[in-house]
Amino acid sequence: MPAYSDKVMDHFKNPRNVGEIENADGVGEVGNPICGDMMTFYIKVEGDRLKDIKFKTFGCGAAIAVSSMTSEMGMGKTMEEAMLITPQGVADELGGLPKVKFHCSNLGADALHLAIDDYRKKNNLPPLVHGEQAHHDEETDDQSWDTAVDVVEP
Amino acid sequence: MPDIYMDHISANPVLPEVKQAMLPYLEERVGNPSSLHKWGQAARDDVEAAREKVAALIGADPSEIIFTSCGTESNNLAVKGLALANEKKGKHILCSAVEHTSVLSSAKALKRFGFETELVPVDRLGRVAPEDVQKRIRPDTVLVSVMQANNEIGTIEPIAEISKVTKERGVLFHTDAVASAGNIPVNVKTLGADALSLSANQFYGPPGAAALWLRQGTRLTPLLDGGFQEDNRRAGLENFPAVIGMGKAAELALADMPHRMVYLQNLRDKMIQVIPSIVPHTVQTGHPSERLPGHASFCIGFIEGEGMLLWLDDSGIAASSVSACTSKALKTSHVLLATGMETALAQGSVVFSLGIKNTEDDVDYVFEGLPRIVDKLRKMSPTYAKFLKGVV
Numbered sequence: 001m002p003a004y005s006d007k008v009m010d011h012f013k014n015p016r017n018v019g020e021i022e023n024a025d026g027v028g029e030v031g032n033p034i035c036g037d038m039m040t041f042y043i044k045v046e047g048d049r050l051k052d053i054k055f056k057t058f059g060c061g062a063a064i065a066v067s068s069m070t071s072e073m074g075m076g077k078t079m080e081e082a083m084l085i086t087p088q089g090v091a092d093e094l095g096g097l098p099k100v101k102f103h104c105s106n107l108g109a110d111a112l113h114l115a116i117d118d119y120r121k122k123n124n125l126p127p128l129v130h131g132e133q134a135h136h137d138e139e140t141d142d143q144s145w146d147t148a149v150d151v152v153e154p
Numbered sequence: 155m156p157d158i159y160m161d162h163i164s165a166n167p168v169l170p171e172v173k174q175a176m177l178p179y180l181e182e183r184v185g186n187p188s189s190l191h192k193w194g195q196a197a198r199d200d201v202e203a204a205r206e207k208v209a210a211l212i213g214a215d216p217s218e219i220i221f222t223s224c225g226t227e228s229n230n231l232a233v234k235g236l237a238l239a240n241e242k243k244g245k246h247i248l249c250s251a252v253e254h255t256s257v258l259s260s261a262k263a264l265k266r267f268g269f270e271t272e273l274v275p276v277d278r279l280g281r282v283a284p285e286d287v288q289k290r291i292r293p294d295t296v297l298v299s300v301m302q303a304n305n306e307i308g309t310i311e312p313i314a315e316i317s318k319v320t321k322e323r324g325v326l327f328h329t330d331a332v333a334s335a336g337n338i339p340v341n342v343k344t345l346g347a348d349a350l351s352l353s354a355n356q357f358y359g360p361p362g363a364a365a366l367w368l369r370q371g372t373r374l375t376p377l378l379d380g381g382f383q384e385d386n387r388r389a390g391l392e393n394f395p396a397v398i399g400m401g402k403a404a405e406l407a408l409a410d411m412p413h414r415m416v417y418l419q420n421l422r423d424k425m426i427q428v429i430p431s432i433v434p435h436t437v438q439t440g441h442p443s444e445r446l447p448g449h450a451s452f453c454i455g456f457i458e459g460e461g462m463l464l465w466l467d468d469s470g471i472a473a474s475s476v477s478a479c480t481s482k483a484l485k486t487s488h489v490l491l492a493t494g495m496e497t498a499l500a501q502g503s504v505v506f507s508l509g510i511k512n513t514e515d516d517v518d519y520v521f522e523g524l525p526r527i528v529d530k531l532r533k534m535s536p537t538y539a540k541f542l543k544g545v546v
Contacts, residue, residue: 009464012461012464013465013468015534018533018534019534020539029536032498033458033497033498033501033537034486034497034498034501035478036458036477036478036479036484036486036501037458037479038536038537039536040536040539055534056534056535056536056539057534057535057536058456058457058458058501058535058536058537058538059458059460059461059479060458060460060461060479060480061460061461061464063458063479064461064534100482100484104479104484105479
């Protein structure tokens with residue numbers, strides 16, 4: 001396991017805003033349990049502000065801490081402001097993430113942005129421009145020692 | 155808070171008697187076992203005494219023991235050394251699908267020398283069927299490698315039955331006994347293999363000492379070029395303090411094995427029986443009875459292993475997991491996938507590997523803490539929420 005910062009451990013052990021919102025105004029889901037991490041974000045919108053944010057996360061310590069921090073960073077912001085939250089910004093607020101966790105587990109901003117997209121679509125509002133994304137799907141691992149199982153399948 | 159270590163498959167404490175045996179070589183004793191002076195000869199004698207003890211642990215002749223630095227080196231030496239020594243005969247290697255990465259990666263590395271590796275499947279319990287080996291042996295097959303016991307799921311393989319097949323077909327057979335040697339009876343005569351890897355730390359010896367047993371008369375291409383140590387099969391200064399510790403650990407393991415096995419099996423069976431009953435949606439991995447004495451492994455549904463380990467650690471319990479998130483490569487365990495485990499469920503892997511210092515109280519403490527931890531993680535799990543709503 002990687003060494004996590006105190007801030008990551010705090011958000012992992014005491015995650016803020018865990019849960020679901022009944023009749024949420026927008027829902028965003030990223031990842032899947034097969035790749036190890038999955039996050040679902042729920043938002044409640046009032047005017048153009050995020051009145052409430054809740055999340056559920058399946059994943060490692062980093063994934064849970066990232067979700068918690070993203071929800072805190074987005075809370076009360078306007079949707080435009082929330083779209084500016086980036087994976088790098090979330091990692092910085094957490095006092096850094098282990099390199100190996102940055103791409104695969106840093107999906108909170110994506111999930112929040114998708115929830116905002118969902119809200120805007122439902123309300124016939126024009127979509128907002130997404131900030132920098134984690135590009136988790138493009139990340140490949142080329143460490144050769146791990147390619148052992150790529151030999152001829154039975 | 156208690157301090158409960160249940161990760162013996164990763165590393166073991168060195169027994170006090172082992173430390174005592176090593177101490178002279180970390181203090182006043184000096185001498186390269188290859189040197190002619192009395193210091194060197196004393197070290198040589200002690201290394202040879204250790205070789206006899208390690209040989210006795212597995213029913214072998216001392217001349218058949220090659221000391222190495224770790225289990226990974228032993229596996230590399232066996233797979234690469236045996237394949238390369240026999241490349242004129244053919245370039246086809248068979249490995250079980252659940253081998254340790256040091257075996258699989260060694261086989262794969264031989265690709266650049268023209269070798270081809272084929273995996274032999276396992277059943278849901280992780281067992282290799284001898285007939286599955288048999289039907290894959292080709293005229294150009296030079297080596298079969300099947301581990302004696304799996305480190306991730308604990309399953310013990312039918313090595314003696316597989317060796318009947320390899321003998322019949324005249325193919326060399328290596329077994330990786332790193333997880334098993336010193337923990338269950340290992341006798342190279344009854345197992346019938348040609349090479350066997352073992353590692354000191356797995357039976358309370360020091361890290362840095364391991365061995366490859368190689369049947370007398372078996373040709374091997376060395377991996378390290380240099381001096382004539384280890385009968386010209388492994389060049390380099392012997393790590394003699396560790397080797398001497400390995401000898402002591404082997405002697406203790408052999409003498410104490412029946413007691414250790416019964417003790418650990420009782421604790422293990424309690425974990426295997428109780429954990430699935432107090433943590434719903436949990437499956438035990440590997441074979442229910444044909445398994446390492448102290449090895450209890452599970453996949454727990456709707457949660458991810460790393461979060462579980464962090465919370466266990468927070469409660470004073472050290473365990474391990476083979477989930478994608480806990481692996482440095484971020485890949486789902488090839489062992490669990492080979493047993494047909496669903497990928498999502500494989501992420502909930504947790505392995506409790508018990509040691510002789512663990513107690514009934516330790517096990518009870520895990521029973522107390524684990525359901526609470528799983529509950530906490532499930533409360534924030536979107537897949538569990540979907541399951542409860544009947545979506546999945």
